[in-house]
Amino acid sequence: MTDIVDTLAIRKYTAAGHHESHYHVAEKLAHVHLAPRQPVTYGPSGRFEHDHPLSNLLHKNETWAKSVVDCSCDFFERGALGQRPEVLWLGCADSRVPECEILQLAPGDVFTHRNIANVVVNTDLNCLSVIQYAVDVLKVKHIIVCGHYGCGGVAAALGEHSYGLIDHWLLNIKNVKQQHIKGLDDLADEEEKCRALVELNARQSVLNVAKSPILRAAWERGQEVDVTGLVYDIKTGLLGELGYHISSLTDLADHEETGSSVLFTGKP
Numbered sequence: 684m685t686d687i688v689d690t691l692a693i694r695k696y697t698a699a700g701h702h703e704s705h706y707h708v709a710e711k712l713a714h715v716h717l718a719p720r721q722p723v724t725y726g727p728s729g730r731f732e733h734d735h736p737l738s739n740l741l742h743k744n745e746t747w748a749k750s751v752v753d754c755s756c757d758f759f760e761r762g763a764l765g766q767r768p769e770v771l772w773l774g775c776a777d778s779r780v781p782e783c784e785i786l787q788l789a790p791g792d793v794f795t796h797r798n799i800a801n802v803v804v805n806t807d808l809n810c811l812s813v814i815q816y817a818v819d820v821l822k823v824k825h826i827i828v829c830g831h832y833g834c835g836g837v838a839a840a841l842g843e844h845s846y847g848l849i850d851h852w853l854l855n856i857k858n859v860k861q862q863h864i865k866g867l868d869d870l871a872d873e874e875e876k877c878r879a880l881v882e883l884n885a886r887q888s889v890l891n892v893a894k895s896p897i898l899r900a901a902w903e904r905g906q907e908v909d910v911t912g913l914v915y916d917i918k919t920g921l922l923g924e925l926g927y928h929i930s931s932l933t934d935l936a937d938h939e940e941t942g943s944s945v946l947f948t949g950k951p
C-alpha cells in the first residue's frame with residue numbers, strides 16, 4: 684500500500700514537470716500531506732493534532748496504559764493471549780453506568796452487551812449472539828441483567844411522546860408496562876412509577892435470557908450458569924439485588940408463575 688501511495692504521489696509530482704531522482708522525490712514527499720493512517724497495517728497513528736477535540740482522550744489513554752503497566756508489567760501481554768471472563772453483563776448504554784468501573788473490575792473480567800434500557804428480546808440477533816458466545820464459548824458462570832433508576836429509555840416508554848426510530852425499541856418496554864399496568868397506575872408518584880418500571884423491565888430481560896434456547900441448552904447439558912437481576916442507583920452509585928436468581932429451568936418456572944400483583948404487593 685505504501686508503494687501504491689508513493690507511486691501515485693511520485694507520478695503526480697513528476698507529471699508537474701519535475702524530473703528528479705527517486706531519492707529527491709521521496710525527500711520532498713515527506714512534506715506532502717498523505718493520509719496518516721495509510722496503510723492500515725501500520726497500526727494507529729500516534730496523535731491527533733494537538734487542537735483536535737479528542738486529543739485529550741488519547742493523552743488520557745496513554746496515561747492509563749502506563750499506570751496499568753506500572754502496576755502489572757505484563758497485564759496487556761497476558762490479555763492479548765485471550766479472555767476468560769466469568770461474568771456477562773447486559774446493561775443500559777447510559778454513560779453513567781459503566782460496568783467495569785462500578786464493579787471495580789479490570790479489562791478482561793466482564794463480557795458486555797449494552798443497549799438502550801438493557802432490553803433483551805428474542806428478535807435481537809446482536810444481543811443473542813453475545814449471549815450465545817458468552818455461554819457456549821466463553822463459558823461464563825454468571826449473567827447479570829442490570830437496570831438503573833433514572834433510565835431515560837424507561838422514562839420515555841412510560842410517556843406517550845414520540846421519539847422517531849427509537850419508538851420501535853421502546854415498544855418492548857411499553858409491552859412490559861402494559862403487563863403491569865394496574866400496579867403501575869396505582870403508584871401516584873411519577874418517579875416511583877419510573878423506578879418500578881425500571882425493575883419490571885430488568886425482570887423481563889432476566890426472564891427472556893433464562894427462557895432463551897441458549898440457556899435452556901446449557902442447563903440441559905449440565906453447564907453451571909445463572910442469571911441475576913440487579914439495579915443500579917445513579918444517585919448513590921450502589922447496586923441492589925432484584926430478587927431474580929435463576930440457575931435452572933425449575934427456577935425459571937417459579938419466577939414466571941409470579942403474578943404482577945405479587946410483584947407490587949409482595950403478597951400472593
Ligand SMILES: [Zn+2]
Pocket residue numbers: 775776777799800801831833834835836837
Ligand atoms: Zn438507561
